[in-house]
Amino acid sequence: MNVSDITEAIADLEDERALSLVEEALAAGLDPVDILQNGIVAGLREIGRRFDAEEYYLAELMMGGKLSQECIALVEPHMPAGSGAKSGVVILGAVQGDLHDIGYKLVSTQLKLAGYEVHEIGVNVAPMTFVQKAQELKADIIGLSAFLITTLPLCGEVVNYLRDMGIRDNHRVIIGGAEASHGASESMGCDGYAPNAVQSVILCDRLMGRAATA
Amino acid sequence: MISILEFQRRSETGPVMEVNDFDMLVGKRMREIVKKYGITYNPEELVVDDETADKVFQAAVEYMSTVGLYNVSTFRQIQFTKEEIEEIARDYRENHRTQVFGTGKEEILIKPRTSQDTWAPIAMVGSTGPIQQDWHIPFTQLLAQEPTNHGLGCSGCGVSVDGIEPKAGTVTELHCALWEQEALLEGLRRAGREGMHLGVLATVFTFGGVAAVMQNGLRNKYNTQLGIHLMAEQKLDYSRLLTAYFCEQNGMQPWTSATAIIGGLTGSPAGTAVGLLGNLIGQLAFGHGNLGSLFTSHLGGNSGTREACWVYSAAGRAVERHIQVPLGGTASANHYYRGTRVCFYQQLASMTALTASGLAYLWSVGATGLETRVCVNAMQGISGMPRDKVNTLLNTILAKVDEVMPEETRTERYRELPEFYDLKTLKPKPEFLATVKQATEDLADMGVPYSSELVID
Numbered sequence: 001m002n003v004s005d006i007t008e009a010i011a012d013l014e015d016e017r018a019l020s021l022v023e024e025a026l027a028a029g030l031d032p033v034d035i036l037q038n039g040i041v042a043g044l045r046e047i048g049r050r051f052d053a054e055e056y057y058l059a060e061l062m063m064g065g066k067l068s069q070e071c072i073a074l075v076e077p078h079m080p081a082g083s084g085a086k087s088g089v090v091i092l093g094a095v096q097g098d099l100h101d102i103g104y105k106l107v108s109t110q111l112k113l114a115g116y117e118v119h120e121i122g123v124n125v126a127p128m129t130f131v132q133k134a135q136e137l138k139a140d141i142i143g144l145s146a147f148l149i150t151t152l153p154l155c156g157e158v159v160n161y162l163r164d165m166g167i168r169d170n171h172r173v174i175i176g177g178a179e180a181s182h183g184a185s186e187s188m189g190c191d192g193y194a195p196n197a198v199q200s201v202i203l204c205d206r207l208m209g210r211a212a213t214a
Numbered sequence: 215m216i217s218i219l220e221f222q223r224r225s226e227t228g229p230v231m232e233v234n235d236f237d238m239l240v241g242k243r244m245r246e247i248v249k250k251y252g253i254t255y256n257p258e259e260l261v262v263d264d265e266t267a268d269k270v271f272q273a274a275v276e277y278m279s280t281v282g283l284y285n286v287s288t289f290r291q292i293q294f295t296k297e298e299i300e301e302i303a304r305d306y307r308e309n310h311r312t313q314v315f316g317t318g319k320e321e322i323l324i325k326p327r328t329s330q331d332t333w334a335p336i337a338m339v340g341s342t343g344p345i346q347q348d349w350h351i352p353f354t355q356l357l358a359q360e361p362t363n364h365g366l367g368c369s370g371c372g373v374s375v376d377g378i379e380p381k382a383g384t385v386t387e388l389h390c391a392l393w394e395q396e397a398l399l400e401g402l403r404r405a406g407r408e409g410m411h412l413g414v415l416a417t418v419f420t421f422g423g424v425a426a427v428m429q430n431g432l433r434n435k436y437n438t439q440l441g442i443h444l445m446a447e448q449k450l451d452y453s454r455l456l457t458a459y460f461c462e463q464n465g466m467q468p469w470t471s472a473t474a475i476i477g478g479l480t481g482s483p484a485g486t487a488v489g490l491l492g493n494l495i496g497q498l499a500f501g502h503g504n505l506g507s508l509f510t511s512h513l514g515g516n517s518g519t520r521e522a523c524w525v526y527s528a529a530g531r532a533v534e535r536h537i538q539v540p541l542g543g544t545a546s547a548n549h550y551y552r553g554t555r556v557c558f559y560q561q562l563a564s565m566t567a568l569t570a571s572g573l574a575y576l577w578s579v580g581a582t583g584l585e586t587r588v589c590v591n592a593m594q595g596i597s598g599m600p601r602d603k604v605n606t607l608l609n610t611i612l613a614k615v616d617e618v619m620p621e622e623t624r625t626e627r628y629r630e631l632p633e634f635y636d637l638k639t640l641k642p643k644p645e646f647l648a649t650v651k652q653a654t655e656d657l658a659d660m661g662v663p664y665s666s667e668l669v670i671d
Contacts, residue, residue, distance in 0.1 A: 057241075057479075057480075058479050059237070059242070059245075059478075059479045063241065066234075096383055099286065100445060100446075102478050102479070102513070123286060148371070149417075150382040150417065151381075182626075
């Protein structure tokens with residue numbers, strides 16, 4: 001078999017076929033790094049390409065993300081030590097009062113494609129919950145989604161907690177959503193604003209001191 | 215009809231699932247359903263035929279009876295049977311709802327409308343994006359002083375009041391909302407239209423805040439709707455059920471505003487149309503409102519496109535044929551091009567598609583008073599226009615959008631009223647006036663049937 005078959009199965013969202021191909025590849029003794037990079041990640045990239053071309057939509061992105069995580073879970077135990085370095089840990093959610101989740105789910109999918117460990121903590125999340133989750137998960141970046149004028153100020157609350165608790169330097173804070181902007185980010189003391197999901201990867205890469213992957 | 219109490223029971227007893235699993239269910243089922251019913255987006259026929267409208271309705275019934283809603287407060291799916299969905303549609307179809315808003319000389323009646331009716335939809339207006347305190351009152355006045363505007367669909371949301379930002383769920387939210395209601399009423403007074411409908415209460419979202427504003431007497435039953443709208447896709451929480459119950463018990467109208475996003479979980483324009491209708495049915499099921507409204511955009515916020523026009527028409531015509539609730543829609547555009555021909559053409563295209571698809575009231579969002587004057591004038595001429603003629607007109611307008619878009623500048627943020635109007639004289643600035651005149655002439659050349667009463671000044 002060829003790892004490109006895995007790429008194709010993931011890109012076509014064929015769950016059972018993709019998982020069995022990964023198992024077959026491991027059983028056949030193929031290089032797990034090759035399976036990961038040239039099979040699974042390549043499949044995810046193809047999903048991203050189809051999304052950009054409007055052949056796929058948000059649901060396909062989410063399905064692809066879930067399928068790839070299941071495939072990666074099969075490969076991970078076989079990976080050589082030190083080869084699974086992730087880009088960073090990000091927690092994402094919509095701030096208190098905000099139930100809009102489509103935007104941050106897009107961001108979540110794009111960040112996962114770029115190798116980030118992403119934890120979605122839901123909608124209508126209180127500022128302190130973001131802080132507690134960031135500490136618990138040792139998050140490098142806290143991503144805040146605010147769709148409304150009345151919920152945007154809640155992003156600043158998260159920054160205020162981090163500052164007042166003396167842990168501001170432990171976590172970067174980024175914002176997005178219909179009412180967010182560069183100006184709002186600066187005025188609230190956040191570390192950046194991304195107008196869309198692709199830009200969010202570039203922003204996170206910059207904050208993590210990495211060359212852009214998007 | 216299903217009672218609101220029954221919605222709570224189903225919210226507490228339905229299948230438990232993670233929100234992401236519900237989202238996946240939405241996505242997967244929608245693709246299966248769209249394929250099963252053979253619904254396809256046709257850019258040549260943006261106002262859809264009867265067959266497409268019927269398929270969209272049937273697909274929405276199946277979608278709602280297999281996916282249902284999701285209560286984020288309880289992490290449970292709210293399920294319906296096919297018979298319950300059909301019964302809701304039948305009840306609306308056989309017992310037509312109407313709604314009166316406004317008072318005195320500003321009283322308006324909203325009733326069901328069809329795509330063949332020659333009378334124009336009720337003209338609502340309102341904002342898109344934030345309103346600054348210094349132009350809040352002039353903005354309302356500008357919209358209200360246009361005699362052809364009947365009411366405000368959404369009165370906008372202020373950024374701050376004397377430096378205090380409205381923060382959801384806190385005292386500042388209510389503080390700013392109270393100031394805003396005074397400002398809205400002042401805008402109406404200056405225009406001599408105190409009794410005008412003000413639409414959905416926008417700044418204040420929490421249930422406690424809504425109750426406080428109502429109790430204060432700044433808003434009344436005749437000029438207010440309260441938001442119970444589902445989030446895309448198909449999600450509600452207890453605050454929506456509480457507000458629906460409050461409306462029902464106090465004789466108020468809920469703001470039943472369906473949303474589905476093109477490219478989102480429901481995917482293609484075909485899936486989005488089905489999702490939009492399903493979302494509307496879900497809200498009618500628990501909100502029991504006399505009105506419904508539709509909103510769609512692309513993921514990036516763009517509206518007024520071919521896809522958006524088609525989605526509006528497919529869902530709107532399905533309502534016309536199978537539910538017949540008085541339906542509102544958003545004559546919208548890509549507001550990052552505000553003040554340019556792109557925005558103006560797209561708004562006219564949206565309005566045309568909605569008017570020709572049987573909508574009963576239209577909300578020209580984000581437009582200035584002058585723009586709404588032009589839009590409403592065109593709406594009169596488009597009402598009753600044959601479907602093939604409308605489709606030709608839409609394709610002409612949207613081809614023009616394709617042509618001029620590369621020549622115009624897309625801004626990062628919405629441009630605000632003071633860029634277009636002199637706030638002291640309340641007159642459009644010369645450059646904006648010239649753009650509106652030119653765009654109107656272009657649209658007339660394309661076949662938009664303006665009446666001779668239209669004066670642009």
